[in-house]
Structure formats: C-alpha cells, structure tokens
Amino acid sequence: MAAAPDEFSGPDDLEERERTALETLCKRLADDEFVLAERYTEWQVRAPTLESDLALANNAQDELGHARLWYDVLGDLGFGERELVYERDPDDFRHSTLVERPFEDGNWADPVLRSYLYDVAEELRLEALADSSYPKIADRVEKIRSEESYHREHAQNWLERLADDEESRERLQATLDELFPHALTLFEPCAPPRDANEASGDKPRAVDPGIEADIVDLGLRTATLEELGEEWLSIVVPYLESLDLAVPIDGDDGFEVTAAALPDERGRDGTHTDAWAELYDEFTRTYRELGRDEPTTIMDAPE
C-alpha cells in the first residue's frame, strides 16, 4: 500500500503524468465493464430458463451502468462516448481478454464461471479504489459495490449447482481451462494510451510499467496489480478446488501471477484475440451504417 497522497481537487490541475495515469486506469475499468456486458447480452433470450434469462440481463445492465460511470469520469479529460467507444480504434481498448472471449453455443458454464472470476476481481479492485485520491472515482465505488455482491452470489450458486453434477462439472472444468489464463490478464499492466507518447499507433505498444507505478503512487488506486492478483488467487483457487475443479496454475510458489500462465494476447497491452475485432465490428455496425457522428444520449450523465 502506498502512503496516502494528496487528493486531487478535479480535472483542472492535472499534470501530464497524472492525466495519463488517470486515463489509463479509467479505460481499463470502463472497457472491462462495457465488453463484459456486451458479451452477457448474448444470453438474453438464450438462457436455460426464463428466470436465469432475467438474472443475466440484470447483470449485463449493471455492468453497462458501471461502464457509463467510468466512461463518464473520462469525460473529465475531455473524452466523449464517441472517442471512447463508437469511434475508438479497436486496438486502443484496454479490457482484459477474459471479457472479450466468445461464448460457445449453449455453454452456460461459461457466463457463470466468467462472472465468478470477474466479480471476485472486481470486488477487490473496488476495495482498492474506495479511497482513491481522485474523488470522483471514490464516489462511484459505493454504488457499484452494492450490486457486485449480488452478482458473485448468483455466480456461486450456479457454480455449486453445476459442480454437483458430474457431466456439468466436466463442462465447468473445460471452460475453466480455457478461461483461466485470460482471467489472469485482469491483473496485467496497460500499454500507454495512444496519444500519450506516440502518434503512430504502432501495435502492440510496449507496456510502460511507469504508468502503473504512477497509478499507485498518485493514490488513484491503493493496491498494486501484483497485490490484487495474489489476493484474487488466494480466493478463487481454494474455492474452485473445493468444487473439485483443477485450477490450471502452479500453486507451489504461493499465489502469484506468472508470465508462463498468461495467454499470448493480454488485452491490456492492446493485443486482442480475434473474437474482439468481430465483436467490435458488430456493436459499431449501426453507428457506421447510418453514418452517425455522435452516439445518442437519452439519460442524464451520472451524478
């Protein structure tokens, strides 16, 4: 934990270094939520029961709501929804590859497991943002937290139910093997945003560990990614093992995210799996086809 630095009063007195740190942090937060929600909505009208259909739709809308909150913080830096979503270069998105992975038809084990892996990480990161030196971030944590515990409970209920049945547990295991490396990218540092130091947009841009260090040094987040990753592992590994699932990570050295366990594409550094390009193309289709130049807002900006 870093010593508490001075609070920022707002967007006006930010230095370049502070700006970059804030932008990088908020983009990874917002992009995670937005892309996860985008994937969740695929289960609408496709879930196993009407009840689970309603529940997953709720989660999707919660995550979309959170994405709105984080994108709105980026409004302080002059970004609008157009630059942040609908006209952003897909290579500039900074979400973890966990949230962009496509669902295999009918594999209900996936949204349930993905939700669990993600929601535990989200709880931890919200905890580390509750005392953020950027007041707007801290303000928004409480609202989001109240919804997240419900998501996690929902996911665990399903996991336990599925793990209880041999065939369903095998599906869970196969899905866990697929998702787990991607989940680890939740704790990877980001490449700098495009405008920060190079205009060319060469990809993938090298991760700059300095930005992540700044995020913590400036008190924007009060825990390091390593700390969050270790804590996350210390929760999910024993839990998944208690369901008789084998977690694909070497636990001998304690709970640590190692390079060997990570997938080739990590999202945070601007590299994405092929599924992302397709997804991006789909959700921007109408906007492009109609030749829009501004996404429609129908709700007031978050308080």
Added chain:
Amino acid sequence: MNIDTVKERAGPREFSPADELPREYREAATRMIEFHANSEIMGAYLERPFIRQAPSIDRKLAFSAKVQDEIGHGQLLYRAAESLGVKTREEMLDDLANGDGKFLNCFHYPMESWVETPMIAFFVDGAAMRRQATLRRTSWEPYAHAMDKVCFEEGFHVKHGEDILKELMSGSKKEQQMTQEAFEEWWPRIIQFFGPTDDKSTHHDFAASVGLKQQSNDDLRNAFLDQYIPKARKYGLEIPDEPRIRERDDGTYAVEEDDLNWDEFFTIAKNEFEPGLGQINGRKTAQEAVDWVRETIENDASAAGGHAPQAAD
C-alpha cells in the same frame, strides 16, 4: 359452473382459480394467454440482436431492458395461463419450440436493420398497447392482473420506440429514406396485427361472450389507426398507398381488405411462413443447446425431494 352461468356472470376480473370453470372457457383462455405469452418471447427473440447493434450505450441499455421486460412478461403470462389448469409452462414452451405454439404475425418477419426497430417498438408495441389496455378488464383475473404490469412497462417501450423513430426521422436524408422504406414494408403487417375483419374472425364470438376479449378486431384497428396515422405523419412518414384506407363520415377507418396479403397471413397463422419458421427453429436450437442445464437442475431438484431450488435463479 356451466357455460351459461359463465356468460351471465362474465365481467371484468370475474373469474379466478377459485372458480370451477367449464373446460371450454379454460381452453379458450389458455389459447389466448398462451398466444400472448409466446408473442412476448418471439418478440424478444427478434429484437435481441439490436441490443448489440444499438448506436449508443444508452440505447443499448434501453434495448437490453426492453428485451428483459418482454421475457418477464412471458413469464407472468405463462403463469396466468398455467393457472387455468390446461397446460403447464413447460408444455407451452415445448410447443413453441416445436412449431406448434402460435404467436403474433409481426414476429414471423425477420428484422435486419436498426431502422426497423421502431416498426416493432413504436407501431407494433403501440398496437399491442391498445389491445392490452382493454385486457385489463378481461374476465380471467390472473390475466387482467398480469396486464397491469405489462401495460405499465409497455408504455416505456412505446416511448422509447417513438424516440428512436423521431431521431431517425430528424437524422440524415439517408436515415429518413431507410426509415420510410422500412415503414412501407412493415405497415401492412402492422395493420394485419389486428387480424381479419370481425365477420371473418373465428374465435371472437365465444371469447367475447365469456368476457375474455373486451373489444373487437375492428374497434381496436380503428382506434389504432386513429391514433397512429397522425403520429406517423407528424414524424414525416408517408402512409403507403396500399392498403387503401378510407376515413368514414363517423371518423372510423375502412381498410381495403383485398389490398392485404391474407394468404401470407394465414400461412403465418399456421407457422408455415419460411422466415417465421427460421425464427422458431433458431430459438429452438438455442433452447436445445442449454437442455443440459435444465436437466442438471431437474436432477438437482429431484435429489432434493422434488422441490426445485430457487436460489440460483
């Protein structure tokens, strides 16, 4: 209760599961509510892709919520239908998957572009609102009760649909043109939403006599045209030349029935229309892909003594 007593007593919210009702009434009510419930599900199926294709986060949120609402309405309505003791929800959902369940004509057509979304969300939902508002006085109390919630939420959907239409019609020339084209394609189907004229409607007499149905197709169609023709014009849409619609001296509308494609309508009514079949089967495939989950839950439930656990829902 015999059928004559039912007809005598038939009034708003008159009958509930506490009444012993003749099979004829219960079957007619089941058919009507099941049709309504199926339509909610198939409407949601049709609109689902536009959650993703919505051109902004706010629109996406609203669309996701709308689709969720429709599934919620389906859930409510199946419950209201189940309470008649004729069919279980599982049987109704299975019938829908097998192509035996009937649903609204409009949801048998494919929807490919965002400009089509207000055709459903404004016009079809608006038409449905007219009918549903009258059903709050239907004689089967659980159905009327479900309509209270459905009408409340449907009001928001129609407003959202209207807002999308307004945005498209005040957008670029291209958007306006595409929207007009979509309107021309959907307009006859929307008018057919109310079915054939009363003299050709098969189920109306009985359903009306036992208080299930509160207003005739003709009355509903009239009320809809009266309200929606001016709205369409207000947003700059041109009413297509066909079907020919004539305003009578008393302010009601006469639709030239021969200008509408009734062969197609009745093919749809039999679930034999090709695009509609594709949608029925698309939903069936999606449901089959999660059969294993339902089996797991059922095993779980029987192991727990036959009580389905609710927690994970």
